Amino acid sequence: MVRASRLVSLLMLLQTRERMTARELAAALEVSVRTVYRDVESLGAAGVPVYGEPGHEGGYRLVEGYRTRLTGLTAPEAESLFLASLPAAADELGMGSTAAAAQVKLLAALPAELRVRADRSAQRFHLDTPSWYHDADRVPHLAAVAGAAWQQRTVTIRYLRWEQPQEIVRTVEPHGIVLKGGRWYLVARAAEREMRTYRVSRLLGVDVLADEFEREPGFDLAAYWADQLERFDHDRFRGTATLRISPQGAERLPHLLEPAVADAASRTAGPPDEAGWVEVTIPVEPAEQAVTDLLRLGADAEVLGPPKLREHMATVVEALARRYAR
Structure with a gap:
């Protein structure tokens, strides 16, 4: 079972990447290079059109145009498929129809048994992100700032803050969007090159500019957010x-x-x-x-x-x- 799962993973790696060396495959699968050689031979014997190219620019490839409907999902992974989806969040980001279409295509690629298990999970579990006694924020400008973060476009925002002056105008570089307890936050680099956090529901206006920006080298959104939460508690x-x-x-x-x-x-x-x-x-x-x-x-x-x-x-x-x- 372990080897079968590894063969599927190897096939998926080759299908999603143009070329991989034996050493790269070994690192990704956490096995020895010798094991990769044996697994590639096994795939070839099973009829998978995989071939190796020698030389410095060489590596293993699949024959151009070859695709498999095999997803490599195990039964528990299929059951967790719907737990990973956030339809409400996708709608607010302006990606509801796209996410739904992707989910339909992924389900269509599953074998019948796994498709049933994924559907069963969707009918038994529901994720409701807002906390008790609080409605989710109204975020009419979420899709605009999310798109700017994706395209690395600078934006000018009008923002309503607690301190005076309350209404301010800033030109910022969106680095990420965070959903916390039903509330959306924009993480952006300000003019002084400092990362700041803005609550999206307090954005009064957003103007996406033509200017593109380079992301902060090595910026980790999850690590930044964890640090912000720690600072918030410390200050509070x-x-x-x-x-x-x-x-x-x-x-x-x-x-x-x-x-x-x-x-x-x-x-x-x-x-x-x-x-x-x-x-x-x-x-x-x-x-x-x-x-x-x-x-x-x-x-x-x-x-x-x-x-x-x-x-x-x-x-x-x-x-x-x-x-x-x-």
């Missing part, structure tokens, strides 16, 4: 708070507060007292937002410090008590 959580949490509060905390907070509470939890309460240290935002977040835990948590946060909590709780005592 400007302090720490010490809490006493009941057993019920500890159980509810991961469902009420953010993963970074829940993780910190788990790591810093001290030994329980006689009533089962534990002391934890968690990262918090500035006092006003921290109070709003910590009130979600209700009477299952007590803020021990810092003193200003405890005082702020007491003020809010006392005001609530007076209001409900009427």
